Each structure stands twice: as structure tokens, then as C-alpha cells.
Amino acid sequence: MNGVGVTVLRLGHRPKRDVRVSTHLLLAARAFGAKEAIYTGIRDRSLEETIRKVVEDWGGGFQLTYVDSWRREIKGWDGKVVHLTMYGLPVSDIVSEIRSDPSRKLVVVGGAKVPGEVFRLAHWNVAVTSQPHSEVSALAVFLNELSGGSHLGAEFPGARMRIVPQVRGKLVVTAKEEISTSGLKALGV
Secondary structure (H helix, E strand, O other): OOOOOEEEEEEEEOHHHHHHHHHHHHHHHHHOOOOEEEEEEOOOHHHHHHHHHHHHHHOOOOEEEEOOOHHHHHHOOOOEEEEEEEEEEEHHHHHHHHHHOOOOEEEEEOOOOOOHHHHHHOOEEEEOOOOOOOHHHHHHHHHHHHHOOOOOOOOOOOOOEEEOOOOOOOOEEEHHHHHHHHHHHHOOO
16 A cells, blocks of 8 residues: 555444444454544444454554544545445546555445435545445455555564464464474474
8 A cells, every 4th residue: 555554434333233344344444454443423342342352462553443523534634535335436447546646545434324425525436346235345345456465465563363374274373372383493393
């Protein structure tokens, strides 16, 4: 993403209805290189705690903040606003322009019905497809396109846990295990 910070703005979180989708959206934001996320709607301390624990275990400096006004956030943004919507211009047609713009990016992702004002305030209304799909997939595809795929194998500093890729099975190592194993290897064991 050319060193330019990306922040994701999740509109209208509703804890009883959106908890899994909002969690998955924020996990995708983190995994695909966003530096932070902001959410609006109903404040959800459980969502905040879940994301905090993920960052604590899996590393990185991702931050999640709640604000009560999406409008104030968008209007006060010091950079450019990208709104992900299936009604926008195709990502493949516009991503180079967005990528080449040096401004910080606020990537707006809807929840419940998105107010028309968001379309007017955005610098770019972008569609990853013009078919019904989830905001999680839209965000993942967009961030991957924006970064040119550079975050697919990213390591996150400060991680307590790390997955070791396997043909079959699951192998998760902790930082403590890696230190122990590397110490044994240094001793020739």
C-alpha cells in the first residue's frame, strides 16, 4: 500500500445482529494490512475485547476505536475516502488511481442500509463486483488489490502465536516454543 495508512470505517454495528460479521470484517482488515479500524452504531465492548485479544496473540499494532458519528468521521478525515459498494466503479478500473494517490485512506464499509450521503462524501465509490456479496469479502478483495497482494504472507511483529504452514494438519507455535526450539538448534540438538 506504498506506506500509506489505511483505516477501515465500519458503519452501523448492531451487536445482536452483526457481531460475527463485524468481527470477521475487522479480522480481514487487520490481516490484509489496515492499520486501524473505527466502528459506529452501537458500542460493543465484547467486539473490542475480541479484537484486542487477537492483536495480543497474533501481533501487529492494529487498533479498534468506537465513534458515535460516521458523518463527523468522514467529513473530518485527513485524506481520501473510499466507499465499498456494489454500485461503484469496478475495482480493477480504479485501484491504480487509488493506489497512486499518496493520501491516507478511509475505507468505508456498510452494515445496515448505507445513507446516500456516504456515496456523495466518498472520493471513490468502488465495487469489487456488481453482484450481491458480503462486506467482508469486499474489504478483503479491495485491500488485496490495493496492496498488490503484499499482505498475503505478512508476519506481524510482537506475535505470541504463529501458524506453521502444513500440507495436512494444524501447527501453531507460540513465541515461547520458538525461542525454546531455536535455543536447542543453536546447541546442535
